[in-house]
Amino acid sequence: xxxxxxxSARPVMLGQNQYGKAExxxxxxxxxxxTHHIKDLNVSVALSGDMDDVHYSxxxxxxxxxxxTKNTVFAFAKEHGIESAEQFGIHLARHFVTSxxxxxxxxxxxxxxxxxxxxxxxxNSGFIGAEEVRHSFVRRGQETRLAEITYDGETWQIxxxxxxLVVMNSTHSEFWGYVKDKYTTLPEAYxxxxxxxxxxxxxxxxxxDDQKTPHWEKxxxxxxxxxxxxxxxxxxxxxxxxxxxxxxxxxxxxTEIDEVRFSxxxxxxxxxxxxxxxxxxxxxxxxxxxxxxxxxxxTILRDGTEPLIPVDLTNL
Numbered sequence: 553x554x555x556x557x558x559x560s561a562r563p564v565m566l567g568q569n570q571y572g573k574a575e576x577x578x579x580x581x582x583x584x585x586x587t588h589h590i591k592d593l594n595v596s597v598a599l600s601g602d603m604d605d606v607h608y609s610x611x612x613x614x615x616x617x618x619x620x621t622k623n624t625v626f627a628f629a630k631e632h633g634i635e636s637a638e639q640f641g642i643h644l645a646r647h648f649v650t651s652x653x654x655x656x657x658x659x660x661x662x663x664x665x666x667x668x669x670x671x672x673x674x675x676n677s678g679f680i681g682a683e684e685v686r687h688s689f690v691r692r693g694q695e696t697r698l699a700e701i702t703y704d705g706e707t708w709q710i711x712x713x714x715x716x717l718v719v720m721n722s723t724h725s726e727f728w729g730y731v732k733d734k735y736t737t738l739p740e741a742y743x744x745x746x747x748x749x750x751x752x753x754x755x756x757x758x759x760x761d762d763q764k765t766p767h768w769e770k771x772x773x774x775x776x777x778x779x780x781x782x783x784x785x786x787x788x789x790x791x792x793x794x795x796x797x798x799x800x801x802x803x804x805x806x807t808e809i810d811e812v813r814f815s816x817x818x819x820x821x822x823x824x825x826x827x828x829x830x831x832x833x834x835x836x837x838x839x840x841x842x843x844x845x846x847x848x849x850x851t852i853l854r855d856g857t858e859p860l861i862p863v864d865l866t867n868l
Contacts, residue, residue, distance in 0.1 A: 572597035573618040591634040594663040601656035614654035636768035641701030664697035713753035720747035745821035755811040799852025818846035
């Protein structure tokens with residue numbers, strides 16, 4: 553029987569709740585002879601279900617310890633390997649929901665940090681040669697890959713994404729024709745730098761059918777390719793226009809994806825006034841302002857679908 557709060561406190565009821573172990577840093581090395589491969593993940597587990605008793609009375613009878621969830625992450629890295637962040641999250645979410653009766657929903661959030669192999673010297677340089685060194689890596693600094701896997705025993709929601717991807721167009725960007733009032737001082741721009749730090753998420757239409765499981769690694773690579781190509785190839789009259797083209801390119805080229813959401817800060821670059829020094833600034837020298845910044849956010853959907861990605865991407 554589910555414990556109830558004391559009589560005097562009954563008007564105060566327990567709302568949505570979850571628990572788990574956050575930020576489990578797991579590194580998996582695959583040794584293919586002398587050639588090694590790395591998967592470097594930051595895995596957070598959140599579980600919810602029949603958890604009233606532990607809040608009302610302190611009974612832990614339905615509680616799987618968070619330490620156990622941590623151990624499961626590391627054990628699964630060995631038992632299942634890490635083919636992709638998404639697939640690893642699917643294994644974990646399915647396990648927690650199907651193995652523990654009180655747990656009705658599992659959400660797995662993953663950050664993936666990329667590594668690339670270090671180029672080595674020629675074999676005759678006096679050092680260990682390239683053919684002998686296949687185990688040295690440098691952390692790739694472009695972006696952090698993201699994945700969120702949610703499972704409630706019947707339905708799946710798979711969201712992939714990235715953050716901290718900084719991009720810039722040094723031309724082919726304008727901004728003019730906007731509303732002006734007595735507080736407007738911004739001059740119109742017909743040739744400006746367009747730069748942003750991409751935070752993006754995209755939702756798969758996968759329903760758990762193993763016969764139709766996307767190739768998660770290829771999908772990520774292709775989404776990033778189309779995103780960057782759209783950024784580079786759009787003659788931009790606004791960052792909003794560029795954002796829409798980035799999302800539309802993904803939707804149009806990747807049938808496994810129904811929804812894309814971007815949060816794009818406009819990393820402003822202002823021309824520096826060099827006239828006091830007797831110099832002409834012909835769109836060559838800029839001041840990069842880190843704040844304040846314009847923040848452009850939007851969701852792009854496949855026709856006929858509903859938005860499910862949270863509006864605030866910091867909550868994903």
